[in-house]
Amino acid sequence: MGEGRGNSAMIVVMVLLLFCMLVFQSEIADADTYTVGDEAGWTFGVASWPNGKQFEEGDKFVFKYDRNIHNVVKVNETGYNACDYTGDVAVLQSGNDTLRLTAGTHYFICHIADHCQQRGMKIALHLL
Ligand SMILES: *[C@@H]1O[C@H](CO)[C@@H](O)[C@H](O)[C@H]1NC(C)=O
Ligand SMILES: *[C@@H]1O[C@H](CO)[C@@H](O)[C@H](O)[C@H]1NC(C)=O
Ligand SMILES: [Cu+2]
Helix, strand or coil, rough: CHHHHHHHHHHHHHHHHHHHHHHHHHHHHHEEEEECCHCCCCCCHHHCCCCCCCCCCCCEEEEECCCCCCCCECHHHHHHHCCCCCCCEEEEECCEEEEECCCCCEEECCCCCCCCHCCCCEEEEEEE
């Protein structure tokens, strides 16, 4: 009798473990990949692209652009608002950069010519 109860407790634990693994897996599979700016890519006016979209921790963002005329610079909120950056910041310039982002708000600008200041080539991505 005691042994029977032990076995069923074991089964319950195993079912719970399996359930947790499934939930965990589906959360990973849930991560989406977005092409920033959709078909147009990372270009002028991209600032409004995130409007109405919901991003989640782990989502991937593909920045596609002509690397001869654009770049992608990760900045902080101040840099985003001022279209500026200083110091050691990551400058992406392959023309096809994929970033997996964590929860929080991430800011990117194009630092070529007046693209950020005048052309809306900046983005704030908020991930839940
Ligand atoms: C944010 O970025 C600006 C411009 O690059 C820089 O001057 C400032 O020190 C940064 N602030 C923080 C808190 O890192
Ligand atoms: C962009 O990069 C991804 C992987 O990082 C690759 O699968 C894809 O083929 C690349 N696309 C182009 C147009 O280079
Ligand atoms: Cu640009």
